[in-house]
Amino acid sequence: MFDRPGRGERAVLVGVGIGRPVDPADIEEFRALAGSAGTDCAGVVLATRPRPDPKYFVGSGKAEEIKACAEEAQADVVLVDRTLSPSQERNLEKLVGRRVIDRNGLILDIFAQRARSFEGKLQVELAQLTHLSTRLVRGWTHLERQKGGIGLRGPGETQLETDRRLIGKRIRTLRGRLEKLALQRDTGRRVRRDVPVPTVALVGYTNAGKSTLFNALTGSSTYVANQLFATLDPTVRRLRLERVGETVLADTVGFVRELPHELVAAFRSTLLEARESDLLLHVVDSADPARHERIAQVREVLRGIGAGEIPELLVFNKIDRSGEPARIERDADGRPVQVWCSAVTGAGLAELRDAIGVWVKPDRVARTLRLPLSAAALRSELYRRDAVRAERQRDDGGWDVDVEIDANDLAALAGRHGFPAENAPDRQSGEKKRVA
DSSP: OOOOOSSOOEEEEEEEEESSOOOHHHHHHHHHHHHHTTOEEEEEEEEEESSOBTTTBSOHHHHHHHHHHHHHHTOSEEEESSOOOHHHHHHHHHHHTSEEEEHHHHHHHHHHHHOOSHHHHHHHHHHHHHHHTTOTHHHHGGGOSOOOSTTTOOSSOOHHHHHHHHHHHHHHHHHHHHHHHHHHHHHHHHHHHHTTOOEEEEEEBTTSSHHHHHHHHHOOOOOOOSSTTOOOSOEEEEEEETTTEEEEEEEOOOBOTTOOHHHHHHTHHHHHHHHTOSEEEEEEETTOTTHHHHHHHHHHHHHHTTOTTSOEEEEEEOHHHHOOOOEEEEOTTSOEEEEEOOTTTOTTHHHHHHHHHHHHOTTEEEEEEEEOGGGHHHHHHHHHTTOEEEEEEOTTSOEEEEEEEEHHHHHHHHHHHTOOGGGSBBTTTOOBOOOO
């Protein structure tokens, strides 16, 4: 077995098309993934096969070509843009004499570098150990024997079995810790449900500009960089919208084609921010020539995590690069379905805020409530929901309260507190309207 360096710096990239040639856009994305992991591309080998080869995935002839390319380029590592089985990875590694990492292993390595929060590090470690558990044989083939000799006789376990048992124990520990953190996150979501503040989640392909847009809308300072998976940890901030009030905006991890199943499972608590939101802001790089394919790939991941039925607003970002004008496109019912904007220049952000308001508060009404002193609890609840726009105290000690609130929320609150909301006059017309 060859010596593995601590970190490969020069990489040969291998793209394999099954039943079709390799899409140039796919290999460019893989090149960007390799760069995000800290490697330099020393060569590219492309292959087309009707079906994967059971031994090398790419076939013996192409495997020899990869070996020759790696030797000529003096590469440290071979990166394959496919998911390899443990045996295929091991066989190819033995042949080329260098480390071989498949697409899943590369993305896991990037996630390990990017994780900053305690929860993010636990999620990445869980995904890495789940991935590693099927590949232990790679590093321990020389220890697959019973220990023997004076002072070396143990319980009869091989080194490989010991490592598998220890990894299994660590995986259970990590899952337990993540479940506790998920309960804490769920407590925060329950609080938001008790005080129904709309939740809007930013989703989209990685490097589409989600974090930049998040910062532009909320005034936050989330880390931003021109690289894939620049941020992993979910961030939640308040967003105040005119005539709507407080909403919650959540920035989630970026998606990518063929996202490893280990990562989807490990990041399930993070992805719940998207699954339990009221609206998805699907951020798209408007300058990306493959944006329609990216939209389809993100929607496939959303369906996989159970978020496929949540209302979606397409946000075409980076119009400063694509040259598109800032605008809102609406459907036949007049609801916004696409917003074109730039998070960098601020063009179209006002239109985006208006579009979000239409989606999260479609039945918002303006009312003036004549509250007696006995309705102090209702008044407090209206303030808690940020629904009060103005208030005047009457001579009898009661209040005339101008509110803007969802019609159904007002009806539910009025019924809970025994207040006849249907008699409240509409602020614009002064006429009485029934809230239902």
